[in-house]
Amino acid sequence: xxxxxxxxxxxxxxxxxxxxxxxxxxxxxxxxxxxxxxxxxxxxxxxxxxxxxxxxxxxxxxxxxxxxxxxxxxxxxxxxxxxxxxxxxxxxxxxxxxxxxxxxxxxxxxxxxxxxxxxxxxxxxxxxxxxxxxxxxxxxxxxxxxxxxxxxxxxxxxxxxxxxxxxxxxxxxxxxxxxxxxxxxxxxxxxxxxxxxxxxxxxxxxxxxxxxxxxxxxxxxxxxxxxxxxxxxxxxxxxxxxxxxxxxxxxxxxxxxxxxxxxxxxxxxxxxxxxxxxxxxxxxxxxxxxxxxxxxxxxxxxxxxxxxxxxxxxxxxxxxxxxxxxxx
Ligand code: CO
Ligand code: CO
Numbered sequence: 001x002x003x004x005x006x007x008x009x010x011x012x013x014x015x016x017x018x019x020x021x022x023x024x025x026x027x028x029x030x031x032x033x034x035x036x037x038x039x040x041x042x043x044x045x046x047x048x049x050x051x052x053x054x055x056x057x058x059x060x061x062x063x064x065x066x067x068x069x070x071x072x073x074x075x076x077x078x079x080x081x082x083x084x085x086x087x088x089x090x091x092x093x094x095x096x097x098x099x100x101x102x103x104x105x106x107x108x109x110x111x112x113x114x115x116x117x118x119x120x121x122x123x124x125x126x127x128x129x130x131x132x133x134x135x136x137x138x139x140x141x142x143x144x145x146x147x148x149x150x151x152x153x154x155x156x157x158x159x160x161x162x163x164x165x166x167x168x169x170x171x172x173x174x175x176x177x178x179x180x181x182x183x184x185x186x187x188x189x190x191x192x193x194x195x196x197x198x199x200x201x202x203x204x205x206x207x208x209x210x211x212x213x214x215x216x217x218x219x220x221x222x223x224x225x226x227x228x229x230x231x232x233x234x235x236x237x238x239x240x241x242x243x244x245x246x247x248x249x250x251x252x253x254x255x256x257x258x259x260x261x262x263x264x265x266x267x268x269x270x271x272x273x274x275x276x277x278x279x280x281x282x283x284x285x286x287x288x289x290x291x292x293x294x295x296x297x298x299x300x301x302x303x304x305x306x307x308x309x310x311x312x313x314x315x316x317x318x319x320x321x322x323x324x325x326x327x328x
Contacts, residue, residue, distance in 0.1 A: 004260055023139060024075075029219055030145050031071040031206055034137065042139045044077035049085045049130020053166045053283055054183055057097045061104025061129060062187040067209065067284035068131035069112050073194035074207040074287060076143035077135030079112040084119025087128035101129050104187075109133075112189055141199040146223030148204040148290035152318040154228060155296070157193035157303065158286025158310045160213050161241025161277050162186055167251045168244040178240030185238060185310050186284040192308035193287045201295040208285030212257045213315075214278045214325060216288055218264050221323035224290070229326045230278075230316035232270065237277055245273035245280075253281030265325045278327070286310065290318050 010026070018025050023042055024034035032046035048068040052060045065082070072079050084105060088098050098121075109116045114133070165182045168174040190207060197205060204224055206216050221228050234242065244250075257279035267275060291299050296314070303312030319326075 031074040044135040046071040047132040057100030058104035061101040064129045065105035065108035070190045070207045072135035073190040077137040079114035079135045082109045083132040086121040087124030143205045145220045148224035148318045150320040152290035153296040154316045159238045161238040162282045163280040165241045192306045196302040197289045202289045204290040212279040227319045227321045227324045245276040
């Protein structure tokens, strides 16, 4: 669902009852909810599931689990438990495939250092998989979307364009090596990136998923009361995605994102395919952080040293003013 549609539905609901233990709830747009349980600990909770975006069951499981856990990393939390959320057409698709999906998800939960403690499966026309995941955080170390300050350096930890690439795969327009590369990028946990981009060095953070780099950056700028200036470079894009974008191979969600952001982005002379890539509706993208300017040198070095971080890309800076993103 597009960001606009969801906001409309939520705005029509009565204000949900809250309480003082809720540190991040429905009144703030953020990656996960946070509930304080004592002086030193808060629970961070999130859920995410979707239909397959790749053919292989295990890969789908790995990507869906990495994507769900990502919202915990984006808050600075450490995952502790996870529950499987599953829809499956058991009359149409062999149960072995379900086993593969769950195996892939379990691998990622364990790699995150969390434990799988249950789940729920329903019969469904189309397979769906994801996790409800819980993490722990110190109540004073929550990293929110709001908090970016002018002068902060914007860093992302995975290249973008996975939505365009998986759309190309469905149309059999992508080389096998580019497909495998994109699958591995999506399946990568944001664990290592979050270790480098911790509370001490960042002012704001989120992860890049369905609203694309620009949609999630806009949410961050809106929550922070700042703008941003970006300088596009071709190392931002997953191998093979730029060619597809030039051919106009783009998922519907990406086009919706461009439309939604039309009043908040000054594209200047950006070509059409760059708009597609920057607004690409992704699954399991990287972290997007506003890094304190005096920490950025050390942070980038740490990110680059860590083989589990797909990339560490400085994309621009936070500027003062309206939540407008300038693209050069
Ligand atoms: Co998120
Ligand atoms: Co989410």
